[in-house]
Amino acid sequence: MKRILVVDDDPLFRTAISHWLTESGYTALEAADAASALQCFTDQRPHAVLLDLILGEDDALPLLRTMRDLRPHVPILVVSAKDHAQYATQAFKSGAWEYIIKPVASLEILAQTIHSCLEQSRLQERMRATQARLHTLVHNLPIILFSFTKSLDFTFLTPKTEHVLGYSVAELQNYPLKFLHLIHKEDRKTFLSNIAHIFDGTHFESKMDFRFTHKQGYPLVLQVHFIASRHASEPQRVEGILLDITHHTYLDRMFLSNERQMALHTLAQELAHEVRNPLVALGGLARILEERYPADAECALLRQECHRLDTIWERLEPLLDPPPAAMETISIASAVTFLFRILSHHLERMGIRWEIREEAAPVVQASVELTHRALLSVIQYAQDTLASGGHILVRILGDGQSAGVDLVLSDAPLAHVGHQHLEVCRRLMARQNGRMEVHASAPTLTVRLRLPCVHPGLVSADTFP
Known part of the structure; x- marks a missing residue:
């Protein structure tokens, strides 16, 4: 009324x-x-x-x-x-x-x-x-509108650049080549080729996805749509939009990789239970029969077949671990910030709160993707086990020899310490010469991830341009 x-x-x-x-x-x-x-x-x-x-x-x-x-x-x-x-x-x-x-x-x-x-x-x-x-x-769309000349001088940029890329409009306009250098080297040539085709009139518009390094050091996947702005007979500048698609591409790829890893882990457990254990028993029985009946060729044949199948299993087992990855110098703080940034919507929908506390943590020698996937595995475990209203306390730590993160889950069921997600995390950390530890103490469960520090004088892939 x-x-x-x-x-x-x-x-x-x-x-x-x-x-x-x-x-x-x-x-x-x-x-x-x-x-x-x-x-x-x-x-x-x-x-x-x-x-x-x-x-x-x-x-x-x-x-x-x-x-x-x-x-x-x-x-x-x-x-x-x-x-x-x-x-x-x-x-x-x-x-x-x-x-x-x-x-x-x-x-x-x-x-x-x-x-x-x-x-x-x-x-x-x-x-x-x-x-x-x-x-x-x-305002909240991860979209940047831009315009630049043939010399790659930005004539227009929306203020959204700082939110999406970490760099302000002034930083990119004052140092136009900075943007180009931050594009992943494998994508940079294609990026320049698309621009060249616009300016020489081959194409009126073009679209591509490329990798970009955020100011805080973590990777982004951006989609750019170029459109020629023509004046008289030649384009004088290129206009278009930049869209942050990291959430949909990189995150989906990490989810898929972890799901495959869990499927392989489950398969390995089933094969060990249903195949290898009986195979070991049969091999032992074959040896006993061969000792009792040394002249019986069938016993020797049975033992040889058991040995052959066991050798096949030994070749299969390494495939269950994550594939080798390029090791580089990374910031564990940037890795954590990046992952919680792209997972924020998932956690909010689940009603899970989080807090990040950072101490002085040195850089580590690790794989960016495997580190992200290891962190994702712990967060997936938290999503599976924490009730709505749960809390994740993230502590970034370093002690000079190693650096990493403690993820403290409040009110997590302690009976789930052998969860598949945690097993995937353990394998991902071991693949980087790191380790994962789980400490259960009601009412919290702490997952500790540690990676070796990069010491002064260590030559890495980033040492030389």
């Missing part, structure tokens, strides 16, 4: 209008002076106001302007005995929606005016809400 505030120092008029409003289906609020009117306007938040221009000996225009400033979308209808055009003009300039002269000639017209103003206010409110949603949507 709509609330309408009647502000008038005439008690008879105020009471009569309030009674009529109540009969018309509204909730009537009353005030006789500016102070009580402003208090009611603030506390009761009426949907419309009927205001007399003179309250006692005071002019109500200051009250009108205050109400307009506080809640500009609320219709204020001035109801006054002053019928001179000058007063109406002052009222409209101060924020009045309508000017009605006392005595009110027709309550039916007043009812139509109130209804019209309320409907107009509702439509304006819906329009403002829609605009706010659209502004929020556009």
